[in-house]
Amino acid sequence: MTFTTTKSKEIFQRAVKVMPGGVNSPVRAFGPVGCEPVCIEHAKGAYLYDEDGNSYIDYIGSWGPMILGHNDSRIVEAMKKQMERGISYGAIAKLEVEMAELMVSLVPALEMVRMVNSGTEAVMSAIRTARGFTGKNKIIKFAGCYHGHSDSLLVKAGSGAMTAGVPDSGGVPEGCVQDTLTANYNDLESVEALFEHNKNQIACVIVEPIAANMGVVLPKEGFLQGLRKLCDENQALLIFDEVITGFRLGIHGASGYYKVKPDLITYGKIIGGGMPVGAYGGRKDVMSVVAPLGQVYQAGTLSGNPVAMVAGITQLTILSEHPQIYATLKELGDYFRESVRGVLQETKLPFQIVGEGSLSCLYFTKEPVIDYATAKTADTKAFATYFKQMLERGNYFGPSQFEAIFLSAAHTKKELDKTLADMKEVLGAK
Ligand SMILES: *Cc1c(COP(=O)(O)O)cnc(C)c1O
Secondary structure (H helix, E strand, C coil), X not given: CCCCCHHHHHHHHHHHHHCHHHCCCHHHHCHHHXXXXXXXXXXXXXXXXXXXXXXXXXXXXXHCCCCCCECCHHHHHHXXXXXXXXXXXXXXXXXXXXXXXXXXXXXXXXXXXXXXXXXHXXXXXXXXXXXXXXXXXXXXXXXXXXXXXXXXXXXXXXXXXXXXXXXXXXXXXXHHHCCEEEECCCCHHHHHHHHHHXXXXXXXXXXXXXXXXXXXXXXXXXXXXXXXXXXXXXXXXXXXXXXXXXXXXXXXXXXXXXCCCXXXXXXXXXXXXXXXXXXXXXXXXXXXXXXXXXXXXXXXXXXXXXXXXXXXXXXXXHHHXXXXXXXXXHHHHHHHHHHHHHHHHHHCCCCEEEEECCEEEEECCCCCCCCHHHHCCCCHHHHHHHXXXXXXXXXXXXXXXXXXXXXXXXXXXXXXXXXXXXXXXXHHCC
């Protein structure tokens, strides 16, 4: 096998001297799988190409944004055109209004929306808005759900922290997380108990409608509806963190897909078409507390950046004009999971393949995965070995057991079949 990573190694050696861990986001360092990362030189369609000329079928899609595949020419052209007109204005531009109108027109639960620069910022601001609107301080999140790296949300925060075995982060004062209560995913009783013990103190419940930061955990029938009911009974807001699921499960997002209407929704990833964009929005009366309309302050120098807006608008417009993209992604996802099930049967491995649409996860455990505790039963060492062997064969998965497998519109059965054949070889050799 001719898998060499000489150039990637050289670059990474330079990286660790000048960047913490050699990266700008922890999981890129391949820490959880215990090998050196490869450095990407360019990307196109369903493929990543590294500095040594190795190519990979890409199953992370920049962790979600690249739902049309890498370097979609329509997005690139639109961005080039905008760049000639200005890269940032710091003043109102029609593009921001078009972006907001587009999102509001596509998602029934969205009446007003504010653009920010990342998913982290979106969630942080949505929580502040919920607290400002309700006048209450406490929030409920779920173990294993990730909502970005703002202080109050770094509690049982899923993938990155999960593999490292450090559930909370250093540098976060206890005071910042004392109002963050943690419930168990798919367990309405755990939510009910928190409401019971904190009467009239809960501002909001925040949930990933599909939990995609502890692998992929699907909501049980009635779970999201149950959250809606509990929030209504306790005058708390329901926030869907759709940074991953937004415009991935379907054009109306998870709230449309599962037909549950949250009060606020947070976005990131897909809505930027690969550019750093986030957004939060929802009920008009709730969003009306945000400055300059209301008392909840939130701002951003580069928020609504015109080049980023053009990328996002182009991607969302393509998705809305071609609804068959979602049907194809679902078909591909179902085919992938069904085929993996076949491989598992053949290799007699008791692992779990879980997913919905273009999101999947292969858990190295015999336990059905329904929450954080069951996800944690996965054999991360076995995953690490599998990961390395799949990488060498040209398959780029998230370098952790607890990352989702993302499919894009640029993937075809050809790519999946190649990966499935490699999987059979790697898993069967055990
Ligand atoms: C990625 C992610 C975030 C954070 O978004 P960033 O753009 O990385 O700050 C928040 N919530 C969920 C569900 C995510 O997957």
